[in-house]
Each structure stands twice: as structure tokens, then as C-alpha cells.
Amino acid sequence: xxxxxxxxxxxxxxxxxxxxxxxxxxxxxxxxxxxxxxxxxxxxxxxxxxxxxxxxxxxxxxxxxxxxxxxxxxxxxxxxxxxxxxxxxxxxxxxxxxxxxxxxxxxxxxxxxxxxxxxxxxxxxxxxxxxxxxxxxxxxxxxxxxxxxxxxxxxxxxxxxxxxxxxxx
Amino acid sequence: xxxxxxxxxxxxxxxxxxxxxxxxxxxxxxxxxxxxxxxxxxxxxxxxxxxxxxxxxxxxxxxxxxxxxxxxxxxxxxxxxxxxxxxxxxxxxxxxxxxxxxxxxxxxxxxxxxxxxxxxxxxxxxxxxxxxxxxxxxxxxxxxxxxxxxxxxxxxxxxxxxxxxxxxxxxxxxxxxxxxxxxxxxxxx
Numbered sequence: 309x310x311x312x313x314x315x316x317x318x319x320x321x322x323x324x325x326x327x328x329x330x331x332x333x334x335x336x337x338x339x340x341x342x343x344x345x346x347x348x349x350x351x352x353x354x355x356x357x358x359x360x361x362x363x364x365x366x367x368x369x370x371x372x373x374x375x376x377x378x379x380x381x382x383x384x385x386x387x388x389x390x391x392x393x394x395x396x397x398x399x400x401x402x403x404x405x406x407x408x409x410x411x412x413x414x415x416x417x418x419x420x421x422x423x424x425x426x427x428x429x430x431x432x433x434x435x436x437x438x439x440x441x442x443x444x445x446x447x448x449x450x451x452x453x454x455x456x457x458x459x460x461x462x463x464x465x466x467x468x469x470x471x472x473x474x475x476x477x
Numbered sequence: 478x479x480x481x482x483x484x485x486x487x488x489x490x491x492x493x494x495x496x497x498x499x500x501x502x503x504x505x506x507x508x509x510x511x512x513x514x515x516x517x518x519x520x521x522x523x524x525x526x527x528x529x530x531x532x533x534x535x536x537x538x539x540x541x542x543x544x545x546x547x548x549x550x551x552x553x554x555x556x557x558x559x560x561x562x563x564x565x566x567x568x569x570x571x572x573x574x575x576x577x578x579x580x581x582x583x584x585x586x587x588x589x590x591x592x593x594x595x596x597x598x599x600x601x602x603x604x605x606x607x608x609x610x611x612x613x614x615x616x617x618x619x620x621x622x623x624x625x626x627x628x629x630x631x632x633x634x635x636x637x638x639x640x641x642x643x644x645x646x647x648x649x650x651x652x653x654x655x656x657x658x659x660x661x662x663x664x665x666x
């Protein structure tokens with residue numbers, strides 16, 4: 309459970325005690341600064357919003373299997389992401405700054421955390437009509453009560469941190 | 478304002494664009510596309526005390542991702558306020574009818590206005606949807622180790638078995654929420 313590569317927060321900080329092994333320390337100083345992520349995030353927020361992936365109504369339409377819109381989004385986003393990531397990993401192998409591309413693997417374990425955690429998450433997704441990205445995009449779009457939903461989501465994450473050692477993983 | 482800037486985008490435009498963010502972030506700086514880590518970084522910044530899960534250098538681990546999520550808020554403001562689509566969402570007629578049966582008639586905007594106002598927070602159903610739903614999202618995504626972006630897009634793009642399981646869980650929970658919990662909750666005052 310404690311190989312150095314998987315300690316990156318980017319995917320999941322899987323073990324609590326090994327953050328000092330983070331690959332952040334090894335990062336190339338010529339790697340792009342934070343402003344680029346602000347910019348990319350802005351474009352992502354625009355795409356989510358204009359694509360109506362943050363629409364409570366579209367999420368309901370999806371879970372009721374009554375429309376193709378959200379399924380069309382997943383059905384085109386996934387092949388694009390799969391081809392892009394696999395090409396980067398296998399063919400190009402380097403980042404913009406020349407670092408070797410590393411994708412830390414996820415640990416299957418018993419799989420309980422993915423099935424149970426995923427189901428709990430899906431339940432919340434159906435109620436709020438928003439997963440984490442859309443929560444923030446909706447806040448930006450002027451749905452101010454999403455600030456309460458985000459605060460509550462933070463409390464949920466915090467609570468998980470408190471009880472995680474009692475949960476099966 | 479020209480109509481083309483206000484109109485929503487079809488799935489075949491939005492979908493491929495959404496798929497590009499996982500390889501783009503990997504290429505830019507070896508970053509795994511995923512939004513829910515930010516909930517953890519924010520908790521780590523505010524109240525990490527006594528919780529090993531939250532005790533780490535959130536600025537170094539999560540700085541880029543917090544910048545990314547700040548961008549999402551800005552993008553939501555641009556596309557949802559400045560270039561807001563004035564027309565009601567064009568969901569299927571059956572969805573429209575199904576929601577009307579639950580008492581949701583206003584399909585303008587991105588969320589049901591009846592449900593997501595501040596005064597709605599004082600009702601049982603508003604509280605359960607906003608506060609309860611938010612809590613489940615935050616707890617579930619932390620337990621599962623990722624959300625729709627981290628598992629649904631990034632993990633699947635890296636062909637990870639855990640992410641396929643999580644994605645199935647997302648849908649199982651969503652169906653439970655849509656067909657069991659939501660009809661019950663929306664009936665509450």
C-alpha cells in the first residue's frame with residue numbers, strides 16, 4: 309500500500325504517513341505555474357456549463373434513461389480521454405516540461421470502498437444534481453446555495469477522514 | 478448578444494472537449510484530472526487537526542488543483558451568468574412530465590428554482606437535497622477515492638478496474654436517489 313508513486317494527492321493520497329515522499333519535490337522547476345491551471349479550469353467550467361453537464365434537469369433525464377444528452381457526453385468524453393491518456397503514456401511519454409509521465413495506479417483491495425463509496429456518492433449526485441466539478445461551476449453561475457452544498461460536502465470529506473479507519477477498504 | 482454565444486452546446490461538442498482535460502493536464506504537468514481532491518485540500522487547509530487523512534502539505538499537493546477549481550467557478554460565471562442561456566433546458570418530454578409529477582415545474586436555469594433558494598433551506602426537502610446531498614457527495618467521493626472526473630474520466634482513461642467499479646456505484650446510487658429517495662424527499666414540506 310505504500311509505494312512512493314501513489315502518494316501524490318492528484319489521484320488519492322492513499323496512505324497517511326508517507327506524504328514526505330511526494331513526487332512534488334521532484335517536480336521540474338520549469339513546469340507551468342498555477343495560472344495555467346486557473347486558465348484550464350476556466351475553460352473546463354465553461355464546457356461543463358455550456359454542455360449542460362451541470363444541469364440538475366439533465367442529470368435527472370440521465371438517471372431516468374429518458375434522454376441521450378448525458379450519455380452522449382460520456383460516450384464521447386471517455387474514448388477521447390482513453391485515447392489521449394494512452395497515447396501520452398505509451399507513445400509520447402513526456403510532459404510539456406520534459407518530465408516522464410507517471411500515472412499512479414489505484415489499488416483495488418477488496419473493492420468495497422469503490423462500490424460502497426461510489427454508491428453513496430451517486431445518491432448525493434442524484435439529490436444535488438451535481439458532482440464536485442458542477443458544484444463549483446453552479447456556484448459561479450449564481451446558484452449561491454451551492455456554497456452550502458460545498459460546505460456540506462467538505463464536512464462529508466472531513467467526516468470520512470475521521471472515521472476512515474473503521475471503514476472497510 | 479449573438480445567439481450563438483448563449484445557446485447550450487450539444488453533447489457531441491461538449492463530450493469530446495470534456496475528454497481532452499485528462500490528457501491535457503497529464504501533458505501540462507503530470508497532473509491527474511480530478512475535482513473531488515479539492516474538498517480534501519480545503520478540509521486540510523481549515524481543520525486538519527488530529528486527522529492523519531488531512532495532515533499533509535495541501536499547498537504543495539493541491540495548489541494546482543485549487544487553482545483549477547477556482548477556474549471552474551470563473552468558467553461557471555462566464556457561461557452561466559454572462560453568456561447565460563435564457564431558454565429552459567430542452568430535456569425530454571417524459572422527464573418534464575416526471576418532474577412535474579414531483580412538483581417541479583420551472584425548468585428555467587440550471588437547477589430547480591423552487592428547490593435551491595435560500596428560503597428552501599428552511600424546508601425539510603430543501604435541507605435534505607442541499608445539505609444532505611452535499612454531505613453524501615463529499616463523504617462518498619472521499620470513500621471511493623474520486624468522483625465523476627477522477628474515477629469516471631481519469632481512472633477509466635487509465636483503464637483502472639477500481640474506477641469501473643466506482644462508476645457502476647455512481648450509477649447504482651444515482652438510480653436509488655432518483656427512483657426512491659428523491660420522490661420521497663420532494664413530497665416532504
